[in-house]
Amino acid sequence: MAVDNNSCLPDEEVLQLISAYFDKQLSEEEFSQLSKWLVDDPANARWFARISAIHSDVKNALQQEDLLGFLETNDFGDDLKLMGDDLDLMIDPKNIRNMLQEAAEVEARKAKAEAITQARKAMEKTIAAD
Amino acid sequence: MTPNHSKRNAETDSDRALRRELSVLWTQSSSVVQSYIRSVVIDFHKAEGVLQETAATVAEKFPDYDQSRPFVPWALGIAKYKVLEALRSASRDRLVFDEKVVEILTSTFAELGPNVSDTQLALERCLSRVRGRPKKLLEMRI
Numbered sequence: 001m002a003v004d005n006n007s008c009l010p011d012e013e014v015l016q017l018i019s020a021y022f023d024k025q026l027s028e029e030e031f032s033q034l035s036k037w038l039v040d041d042p043a044n045a046r047w048f049a050r051i052s053a054i055h056s057d058v059k060n061a062l063q064q065e066d067l068l069g070f071l072e073t074n075d076f077g078d079d080l081k082l083m084g085d086d087l088d089l090m091i092d093p094k095n096i097r098n099m100l101q102e103a104a105e106v107e108a109r110k111a112k113a114e115a116i117t118q119a120r121k122a123m124e125k126t127i128a129a130d
Numbered sequence: 131m132t133p134n135h136s137k138r139n140a141e142t143d144s145d146r147a148l149r150r151e152l153s154v155l156w157t158q159s160s161s162v163v164q165s166y167i168r169s170v171v172i173d174f175h176k177a178e179g180v181l182q183e184t185a186a187t188v189a190e191k192f193p194d195y196d197q198s199r200p201f202v203p204w205a206l207g208i209a210k211y212k213v214l215e216a217l218r219s220a221s222r223d224r225l226v227f228d229e230k231v232v233e234i235l236t237s238t239f240a241e242l243g244p245n246v247s248d249t250q251l252a253l254e255r256c257l258s259r260v261r262g263r264p265k266k267l268l269e270m271r272i
Contacts, residue, residue: 045238052169
């Protein structure tokens with residue numbers, strides 16, 4: 001078993017082993033072959049990691065679609081209806097990062113306002129002392 | 131404001147900053163950690179359990195994390211111990227990677243870094259175009 005250098009992809013036999021691994025369909029002998037292939041060459045492990053990431057991402061994308069479909073086809077009362085078209089935006093985990101950035105910006109604005117207030121108070125004190 | 135009061139406020143701000151930093155880093159890296167765990171722990175529910183354990187330990191140990199170093203390898207290091215624990219408890223299963231393979235995969239995922247999840251957007255677009263029987267087949271397969 002080797003990496004097919006023409007296409008730079010692992011050969012068909014390896015791809016089938018990896019697929020069977022994720023389907024829990026490997027025999028003990030095939031599993032040993034796969035383990036040996038992973039140890040043989042760091043490039044093999046890189047291919048395996050990339051393929052694993054695709055499997056995982058597909059699973060996540062399908063779960064997200066399922067959840068959205070479920071929410072769209074079920075009546076969850078007025079609370080959920082209020083979310084309306086923004087529902088997919090709220091569930092998308094990428095929005096968590098945006099929310100954190102927004103929160104950081106709010107904190108920064110608060111800190112700036114606080115600093116200005118403190119500076120103004122200090123100035124007032126100085127003027128009063130003069 | 132008393133010095134004690136001011137010190138308490140400073141600690142709270144620092145904790146808050148740390149929590150915010152952890153949230154951002156975990157959001158960026160969790161899909162890589164999840165892919166890594168799923169690549170070794172094939173059972174879906176066990177893998178989710180390992181991910182939760184990992185997330186809890188990452189949060190617990192985050193104050194010890196050296197922020198000058200990349201986050202993904204650090205989080206994967208924690209995930210590796212959780213994965214090995216899970217594999218040890220599943221040692222009766224025939225098809226479980228040994229420690230050497232787990233070690234190799236840990237460093238491979240660490241090399242790939244957060245960019246490995248860049249494919250997620252492209253995949254979501256592709257999947258939204260798949261309909262009917264092929265879609266059903268894909269759902270059954272995954």
